[in-house]
Amino acid sequence: MDAARLGSAGGPTAVADEHQSRVDAVLARFFSVTRRRAEPLGAEYVRLWDRLEANTVGGKRFRPRMVLAAYQALGGLDLQAAACIGAAFELLHTALIVHDDVIDHDFVRRGAPNIAGSYRDAARAAGAPDAVAEHRGLSASVIAGDLALFNAYRFVDRSGVGDEMRARLLEVMDDALFASAAGELIDVDFAWMPELPGVDEILGMERLKTAVYSFECPLQAGAILAGAPDETITTLAEFGRDLGIAYQVVDDLLGVFGQESETGKTVVGDLREGKRTVLIAYASALEGWHEVAPLFGDPDLTEEGAERLRRHLEAVGARGFAEGLARYYANRALSRLLEPHVPVALRTELHPIADAVLARRA
């Protein structure tokens, strides 16, 4: 999701930008200190930290934004602590996508080489054969992800909050990783099991793998840090859960029907890889699937083949179903905010975020 877009969709952009830059500053300082610390251990190690920073800075700061949105709307004043918690979620995100790319053998993210890609390319340039260069890239990514993950935790510790607060925030971070690991494991198994999973299974996996750590937990953490009452924290978690599911369904849609110029990734990719999505779960349960089934997951899928699959997904109603599902969850998320114990400021802050999830094009 484009953070700038979220801002322009109605959020308090100037304030949000100010907070954003606070998170940026926290991360920049961390990487700067760490780079100096890495110097005695070799130039290659410094380069690994540089690449990790590039992969973190390239992000959209979406999770810190969730933390700060909840924190600020609930009256939190210690913006430095909130920025640290935001940075913690940002590094957790980096760790998870870097390791997800290892699992998927991906060397590119959003059109540019990721950590694995840049290490692979450097080894290639130094004369390593392809397989060796790819292995080097993936190995460097395993290491880089570990460093990001460990330091995600440290950011909670460094936020300077008291013992009890720290324990609660660590529980939330723990929940985030715990869910994401479970979702990733299910996703790995979806990829090789011959039966295609159903819609419920896809939604459950997507929620665990991404929505919990991207929406539920950052919002919860912001509310906890702001000292919000339990019912507000619970409502925010529910809002985050529903909105996160909507976000993932929109992701599935963009991966097939998006504009390549906007999403920055090929819209043939998901179909070629055989990615299990809500669209496929829906269509594969209907008559006629067998006619297009051989195209799905075909490593040689052409643009024409993809177009045929897309038309099929439209014709059987899979696209309409997924669009309806995204709307349903986004609206359910918004309806949570109407509960009387939700402060108006929080509603005002989060409403445009939900709108932007539905409106997003990339």
Place this chain on the structure above:
Amino acid sequence: MDAARLGSAGGPTAVADEHQSRVDAVLARFFSVTRRRAEPLGAEYVRLWDRLEANTVGGKRFRPRMVLAAYQALGGLDLQAAACIGAAFELLHTALIVHDDVIDHDFVRRGAPNIAGSYRDAARAAGAPDAVAEHRGLSASVIAGDLALFNAYRFVDRSGVGDEMRARLLEVMDDALFASAAGELIDVDFAWMPELPGVDEILGMERLKTAVYSFECPLQAGAILAGAPDETITTLAEFGRDLGIAYQVVDDLLGVFGQESETGKTVVGDLREGKRTVLIAYASALEGWHEVAPLFGDPDLTEEGAERLRRHLEAVGARGFAEGLARYYANRALSRLLEPHVPVALRTELHPIADAVLARRA
């Protein structure tokens, strides 16, 4: 290293065993609670935790032993906190070997399937082709290592120590991972760079990759937790650094000249994989290396070929050199303990550990 052997080499076995079982209890409780927490997320996730536990329990509790040896000899009394710090280092070790196995594409550790191996085997049994089954195994290992790493950190947090102490212990854990990641990165590059590294480079890599987190940091953590003065902590770190290097050199020797029945792994493996060790660094710098060089790293290396390489390493003095190196570092480690500020109890506790490092056969 065999912990029982270390005990029998002169350590206070009964006390050590009691502490060992305290660490076991801490880990067992953690895995039991976590397994129940994983249940709602699916049977496969519970299985991942089971396998992670099996891969942790199968260990030799070597790092917790370092923590407890230093802690106890320096008069520490909060054995529960020390057990938590020991468990933290044990989980860090699990995380690092699980991810090291991903990098090395290893499916076996000490003769039994590791996490990757058991997931691969289960997928094969379910009919997945070899490449798919292996990929599933490595993917599960990426996830499992992340969980172990994150929870290593949490054990420091849960040890119940005060803020300042926690901050110092976290620094040590951070140092441990920071060094190990640097060492792993260098090791990855050694494997594909055409030039063979020199003895200094090998020792530097081995120190970073393994010795720091296995010896230096656990001993430091135990001393810090016991409230030892700075000079004692520094001496322990130096002792750990030297002993850790000795340990790694012995490891290199056992990988080529060990008894398969004792080490539990093939003594052809290191030569077949082309593992960069002190032995090879020494021999490859001498005349005559070109005669055996084609055997080194040959994936089809036979026992006869390995025997020829072994004879070469003996004949040019590589074996004798490595044995001398291990003795040198172990003795230098011991000489650190003669400094007047080292309490006698600490010397008594650590001396047999150094002896055992030199005497070990597995």
